[in-house]
Amino acid sequence: MNQPLPPRRSWTTPVLLVLLLGLVVASFATLRLDLAAFFTPEAAGTTLEFLGGFTPPETAAPFLMKTLNAALETLSMSALGTLLAVIAGLVLALPASGRWGGAARALVRVVLNVLRSIPELVWAALLLVAAGLGPFAGTLALAAHTAGVLGRLFADALENAEPAPEAALRINGAPALAAFFYATLPQTLPQMLSYTLYRWENNIRAAAVLGVVGAGGLGQMLKYHLSLFQMQSAATVVLAMLLLVALVDAISYALRRALTR
Known part of the structure; x- marks a missing residue:
């Protein structure tokens, strides 16, 4: 009886690990990090003084109300930005998943x-010229930025979906759009929702x-008060x-737990 051949050893992973380790070592060697300066008595004293x-943080009622309005504005920016990104990402994910041919896939992925x-900061600096200062x-x-991230994740999810259910509907005469909505989209929807909630978490920090x-x-409030060295007001904004x-x-975690049950 012929003995089964041993599996072929792949050298890709060890080579990549060695290259990554070399990159880390080269980074420490070229950046000239003076880590000892963080642990001097002068550095500790300056940090404590700062x-x-x-x-104590600013707790005057008018300032707290102003901070609350700014927090709601930040929350609105993140929610609306994520919603627009989901719409754009889903539209771009369809051709990026190869459903419209290889040429469209390559172009949209670019x-x-x-x-x-x-x-996001670079996008904001560019868009401030056209849209002006403010949350818009x-x-x-x-x-x-988020449309590019979600579009790629959505496209990968669509590509990895099981094609058999959609193909079965198409063979039985269902239109292409109906087959997609009834067969492929339900497979990927929980994953897409999880990606969306995760990006919303990131966007609240970015906003x-x-x-x-x-x-x-x-x-914007934080920059204003720091530039005027109003540290107590800045502390309230940071909190x-x-x-x-x-x-x-917490909201995103609870929603993702509910989706995975």
């Missing part, structure tokens, strides 16, 4: 690569930072950011 300026390779530019910046370039919300992120993370 952090002491943030206490578009998705461009959208997600540009960070920040919302569009979140939507542009809080976009105000640094004038896109509104908590980030509002932390609470808002924690709230959105």
Whole structure:
């Protein structure tokens, strides 16, 4: 009886690990990091003095109301930006998944690569010229970057879906669009919703930072008070950011748990 041949050993993973390790070592060797400077008594004293300026946080009622309005603006930016990104990402995912041919797939994936390779801050800086200061530019910046991310994830989910159910409907005379909505989309919808909620978590953090370039919300308040060295007011804004992120993370986690049951 012939003995089964042993599986062929692949050298791809060890080579990639060695290259990655070499890149990490080269990074530490070229950046000239002075880690010892963080642990000197002077550095500790300066840090404590800087952090002491943030206490106690500003708790005046008018300022808290202003912070609440900015937090709601940040939340609105993240939610609307994510919603626009879901719509654009789903539209781009259809050709990017190869459903319209190889040429359309390659072209749309290039578009998705461009959208997600540009960070939200850069998108906001570019869109501020066209849309002006305020949350509108920040919302569009979140939507542009997130559309590239979700479009790629949605396309991969559609490509990995089981094709047999849709093919069975098409053989029995169902239109292409109906077969997609009744066979392929239900398979990928839980995964798409999970991706969407995860990106919403990321966007609430990004929306809080976009105000640094004038896109509104908590980030704009933080930049304003830090530039005037109003550290106690800045501390209140930072606490509002932390609470808002924690709230959105909890909501997203609960929704994702409900989807996976």
